[in-house]
Amino acid sequence: MKTKNLSLKIVIALILGITIGSIFNMFAQSGFVVNVDKYVFNVIGQIFLNLIFMLVVPVVFVSIVLGVVGVGDPKLLGGIGLKTITFFLTTTAIAIIIGIVLASVLQPGEGKSDLLNSDDVSSYQKTLDKEDNAQSSAANQTFDQTLINLFPKNPLQAMSEENMLQIITFAIFIGIGLIMVGSKAQAVHRLFEQTNEVLMYIVTMIMSVFAPIGTFGLVAHAFTGAGFGAIQQLGMYFFIVLLALFIHFFVVYGSAVKFIAKTSPLRFFKGFLPAITLGFSASSSTATLPVSLKCTKNMGVRPEVASFVQPLGATINMDGTAIMQGVATIFIAQISGVDLSLMQIITVVVIAVVASIGTAGVPGVGLIMLAMVLNAVGLNPAAIGIILGIDRLLDMTRTSVNITGDAACALIISKSEDKKLAAKRDN
Numbered sequence: 535m536k537t538k539n540l541s542l543k544i545v546i547a548l549i550l551g552i553t554i555g556s557i558f559n560m561f562a563q564s565g566f567v568v569n570v571d572k573y574v575f576n577v578i579g580q581i582f583l584n585l586i587f588m589l590v591v592p593v594v595f596v597s598i599v600l601g602v603v604g605v606g607d608p609k610l611l612g613g614i615g616l617k618t619i620t621f622f623l624t625t626t627a628i629a630i631i632i633g634i635v636l637a638s639v640l641q642p643g644e645g646k647s648d649l650l651n652s653d654d655v656s657s658y659q660k661t662l663d664k665e666d667n668a669q670s671s672a673a674n675q676t677f678d679q680t681l682i683n684l685f686p687k688n689p690l691q692a693m694s695e696e697n698m699l700q701i702i703t704f705a706i707f708i709g710i711g712l713i714m715v716g717s718k719a720q721a722v723h724r725l726f727e728q729t730n731e732v733l734m735y736i737v738t739m740i741m742s743v744f745a746p747i748g749t750f751g752l753v754a755h756a757f758t759g760a761g762f763g764a765i766q767q768l769g770m771y772f773f774i775v776l777l778a779l780f781i782h783f784f785v786v787y788g789s790a791v792k793f794i795a796k797t798s799p800l801r802f803f804k805g806f807l808p809a810i811t812l813g814f815s816a817s818s819s820t821a822t823l824p825v826s827l828k829c830t831k832n833m834g835v836r837p838e839v840a841s842f843v844q845p846l847g848a849t850i851n852m853d854g855t856a857i858m859q860g861v862a863t864i865f866i867a868q869i870s871g872v873d874l875s876l877m878q879i880i881t882v883v884v885i886a887v888v889a890s891i892g893t894a895g896v897p898g899v900g901l902i903m904l905a906m907v908l909n910a911v912g913l914n915p916a917a918i919g920i921i922l923g924i925d926r927l928l929d930m931t932r933t934s935v936n937i938t939g940d941a942a943c944a945l946i947i948s949k950s951e952d953k954k955l956a957a958k959r960d961n
């Protein structure tokens with residue numbers, strides 16, 4: 535992937551998509567706009583998204599198997615796993631705290647109590663009442679079920695349902711099996727390596743041929759449908775989420791990359807730009823995975839680390855989502871006239887960490903999982919209806935943050951385990 539040229543083309547497509555989509559949004563009632571949006575923007579965007587999604591399950595499966603074999607030692611893998619989870623939890627907690635502090639200081643819900651009586655709240659209440667929604671039942675899953683569900687009964691079903699955690703578990707077992715069986719399974723190992731080559735070739739091809747036009751379609755469609763009217767009403771909330779996302783992105787990840795991985799943040803952000811822009815247009819950490827993996831490998835992150843850390847991160851590490859959940863909870867408390875106690879705020883931090891872990895890396899789920907946080911502190915989850923209309927644009931931005939957190943973690947762990955992994959390889 536010629537990253538520089540491609541990044542430039544994608545950024546131009548992004549700007550064009552935002553501009554044309556925003557102009558179209560002003561004429562949203564016109565038949566011409568409706569048709570172009572439906573038959574051109576949406577079709578181009580969805581085809582591109584499907585092409586990328588088509589690769590997610592095979593890329594995740596194959597790269598995790600190779601990652602485990604590459605590490606070569608289940609103990610070392612355990613150490614990497616522990617460091618990864620520690621990084622994920624710490625950065626997610628920092629993310630929520632940034633969101634909560636900004637929202638408490640800037641008070642986006644001040645004087646907006648009338649929003650609670652809006653139609654948005656009652657119609658979201660109806661959605662909640664139905665409860666047949668798969669994601670809302672995911673929000674209600676108990677801890678024991680979550681634990682049991684990490685282990686697939688049927689790996690093919692896990693793949694067809696795109697259940698990332700189950701795919702990861704299965705891939706780890708296959709990887710460990712390959713290490714243990716050793717030379718007797720050399721052909722299988724080679725097969726995985728060669729499949730990986732082919733998949734990476736396809737990722738490069740799809741990105742270089744389709745990414746600019748696909749990005750344009752996705753972004754133009756999102757902005758044509760974006761609720762700009764609602765943004766005016768919820769301007770302060772919107773601004774605070776964005777501000778917190780920017781702070782987390784540049785300050786927290788920038789310093790982690792600079793001081794822990796001893797790498798230039800500029801180089802890191804630039805190298806990861808194709809994934810950042812794709813995350814923004816697709817609003818899906820999962821869909822972005824094949825490209826995220828490619829970007830970090832180009833940056834020199836050890837493939838055995840990247841292929842383990844990033845798929846796990848795309849599934850459980852959602853700092854951008856956590857920021858939105860923190861700000862949204864404080865915002866909803868303010869419009870409801872509820873003063874959250876310190877204990878309740880601590881509860882928000884803890885539950886939002888759990889909720890963001892439980893958020894699937896697809897569009898809009900973070901908002902559904904917000905219900906879990908609101909319930910925990912006695913706020914009405916139907917109030918989510920108020921921010922629903924403007925969530926798409928925030929979802930795009932927070933997805934870019936989510937995947938950048940995974941990449942920063944992969945870079946840091948790759949650096950810190952470099953010597954051990956190199957020694958293992960030389961053995």
Ligand code: ASP
Pocket residue numbers: 817818819820852854855893894895896897898899900901929932933936
């Ligand atoms: N769209 C986000 C992601 O894929 C999840 C969310 O916050 O809704 O990372």
